[in-house]
Amino acid sequence: MVKALHELKTADYRVDAFDVARIRRDFPILHQRVHGKPLVYLDNAATTQKPQAVIDAVGRYYSTDNANVHRGVHLLSQRATDAYEGARVTVQNFINAAESCEVIYVRGTTEAINLVAQTYGRKSVGAGDEIVITAMDHHSNIVPWQMLCDEKGAKLRVAPINDAGELLLDEYERLLTPKTKLVAIPHVSNALGTVNPVKRLVELAHARGVPVLVDGAQAAPHLKIDVQDLNCDFYAFSSHKVFGPTGFGVLYGKKALLEKMPPYQGGGDMILSVSFEKTVYNALPYKFEAGTPHIAGAVGLAQAIHYLLGVGFDAIMGYEAGLLAYATETIAALPGVKIIGTAKEKAGVISFVMDNAHAHDVGTILDQEGVAIRTGHHCAMPLMKRFGVPATARASLALYNTKEEIDTLAAAILKVREVFG
Amino acid sequence: MSDLRDLYQETILDHNKRPRNFKKLENANRSADGYNPLCGDKVKVYLRVEDGRVQDLSFEGSGCAISKASASVMTESLKGKSVEEVESIFKRFRDLVMGKAEEADDLGKLVVFSGVCEFPTRVKCATLAWHALQAALQDTKEAVSTE
Numbered sequence: 427m428v429k430a431l432h433e434l435k436t437a438d439y440r441v442d443a444f445d446v447a448r449i450r451r452d453f454p455i456l457h458q459r460v461h462g463k464p465l466v467y468l469d470n471a472a473t474t475q476k477p478q479a480v481i482d483a484v485g486r487y488y489s490t491d492n493a494n495v496h497r498g499v500h501l502l503s504q505r506a507t508d509a510y511e512g513a514r515v516t517v518q519n520f521i522n523a524a525e526s527c528e529v530i531y532v533r534g535t536t537e538a539i540n541l542v543a544q545t546y547g548r549k550s551v552g553a554g555d556e557i558v559i560t561a562m563d564h565h566s567n568i569v570p571w572q573m574l575c576d577e578k579g580a581k582l583r584v585a586p587i588n589d590a591g592e593l594l595l596d597e598y599e600r601l602l603t604p605k606t607k608l609v610a611i612p613h614v615s616n617a618l619g620t621v622n623p624v625k626r627l628v629e630l631a632h633a634r635g636v637p638v639l640v641d642g643a644q645a646a647p648h649l650k651i652d653v654q655d656l657n658c659d660f661y662a663f664s665s666h667k668v669f670g671p672t673g674f675g676v677l678y679g680k681k682a683l684l685e686k687m688p689p690y691q692g693g694g695d696m697i698l699s700v701s702f703e704k705t706v707y708n709a710l711p712y713k714f715e716a717g718t719p720h721i722a723g724a725v726g727l728a729q730a731i732h733y734l735l736g737v738g739f740d741a742i743m744g745y746e747a748g749l750l751a752y753a754t755e756t757i758a759a760l761p762g763v764k765i766i767g768t769a770k771e772k773a774g775v776i777s778f779v780m781d782n783a784h785a786h787d788v789g790t791i792l793d794q795e796g797v798a799i800r801t802g803h804h805c806a807m808p809l810m811k812r813f814g815v816p817a818t819a820r821a822s823l824a825l826y827n828t829k830e831e832i833d834t835l836a837a838a839i840l841k842v843r844e845v846f847g
Numbered sequence: 848m849s850d851l852r853d854l855y856q857e858t859i860l861d862h863n864k865r866p867r868n869f870k871k872l873e874n875a876n877r878s879a880d881g882y883n884p885l886c887g888d889k890v891k892v893y894l895r896v897e898d899g900r901v902q903d904l905s906f907e908g909s910g911c912a913i914s915k916a917s918a919s920v921m922t923e924s925l926k927g928k929s930v931e932e933v934e935s936i937f938k939r940f941r942d943l944v945m946g947k948a949e950e951a952d953d954l955g956k957l958v959v960f961s962g963v964c965e966f967p968t969r970v971k972c973a974t975l976a977w978h979a980l981q982a983a984l985q986d987t988k989e990a991v992s993t994e
Binding site for chain 2: 461782784785786791801802807816817841845846847
């Protein structure tokens with residue numbers, strides 16, 4: 427049984443037991459120097475690095491199996507199709523979907539959300555209806571709904587958060603009305619690291635008959651995901667944030683909902699038959715997958731999932747909880763530094779601001795020390811406004827990061843103070 | 848730290864901490880906003896232009912040390928210059944921060960930004976206020992963006 431992150435005590439942390447040195451050996455990119463210093467990659471919320479197994483799987487696919495899927499009778503096409511569809515079952519098991527046809531391949535979380543907005547949304551949302559999101563959403567879980575609301579004359583309602591960066595459940599519940607047609611929430615906030623109580627949020631929405639989409643982009647690399655346990659209606663995540671290739675991702679949807687939805691894009695592979703009078707659409711999941719897909723993306727993602735499951739999510743979650751606690755303690759103790767986002771339940775992210783230095787200057791100085799972090803608004807401009815800061819510096823963790831790297835980060839932050847006083 | 852000191856020279860740190868002409872110019876007859884969406888830097892540049900000369904200028908806004916210091920040194924450097932001179936200085940300043948300048952001695956205090964060219968991601972910070980200034984001179988009503 428996995429404990430909630432905040433229940434973990436130091437004794438439960440596996441920092442020392444977890445063989446991070448072995449894990450690091452699997453990621454070739456980590457073993458380089460930048461500006462003459464060993465690379466400390468702490469920009470994992472932007473994108474994660476790839477294990478050799480994933481790099482090899484993509485290479486092997488192009489070297490031995492490459493062909494178009496679902497088309498040819500020839501052997502290569504069959505091998506490509508097997509790899510591509512085999513990956514769908516791997517994803518199904520990864521998120522515990524009931525059926526593999528509930529796994530729709532897309533370009534990434536952004537496209538997954540847009541797909542739902544353009545199909546389910548356009549069909550179900552009308553004038554005067556409302557869509558509920560949260561104050562901590564990424565632009566990709568704001569703008570598609572804003573576009574839909576503009577088109578339909580519907581209204582976007584935003585559930586507020588407290589100063590720690592936690593969703594206010596009462597306020598959220600109050601926003602759920604007979605007008606609410608959809609709830610769209612992040613599982614984990616990309617800018618704050620807050621882990622939302624998704625299961626509870628889904629229950630509250632379902633009690634009023636409202637379906638829920640979960641943006642899982644920042645959750646998938648850190649948490650064990652079980653879409654049936656969460657009981658969400660849609661779940662989206664990106665391959666490149668779970669150690670797989672860029673340009674690929676997944677939309678999970680409950681079969682009953684997906685079946686009722688109109689197709690997304692028209693083209694090949696999404697049809698059963700086409701005549702100039704009438705086209706009959708293909709069954710799930712192909713109804714939503716027009717055109718030749720990113721086959722190597724599916725192959726790479728499946729390999730990344732196998733890699734993660736090989737390490738084991740219990741081990742990953744235990745190690746990362748310890749690392750996050752260590753990083754939080756270390757950074758919070760530095761003079762002139764303030765952590766933004768102090769939720770009880772957090773994963774992977776430490777956003778901070780400094781008294782005398784703008785985040786952008788922090789980023790440049792850290793880079794000179796070999797430390798790669800993200801600075802800016804993190805595609806969450808309304809959230810930055812909520813906290814009254816133009817930007818933050820964000821260090822984001824992955825399973826290959828170490829305590830020593832946190833120490834390097836802390837030393838680099840002290841350099842910022844040396845320069846700026 | 849030598850590279851960092853090239854970027855964050857004393858003059859830049861000083862202007863970041865105590866920006867000059869950092870206020871709304873009450874008798875301004877031109878102004879324009881500049882915005883860098885990548886880092887959230889915002890600047891508003893005010894000008895009083897008379898007889899083809901920038902008689903006075905100031906700025907307001909928030910941003911990183913490079914953008915703030917650049918705006919501050921800019922306001923000091925351009926007071927009293929003709930519009931043509933301003934445009935020529937801007938061109939040479941841009942060349943300087945992009946590493947294209949062969950000779951920069953005549954740029955005066957602006958030379959402290961020569962280190963920026965080693966940090967390509969910061970060029971936009973150094974030129975933000977200048978783009979706003981240019982928009983103000985051209986009387987553009989829309990905010991200029993670095994993108």
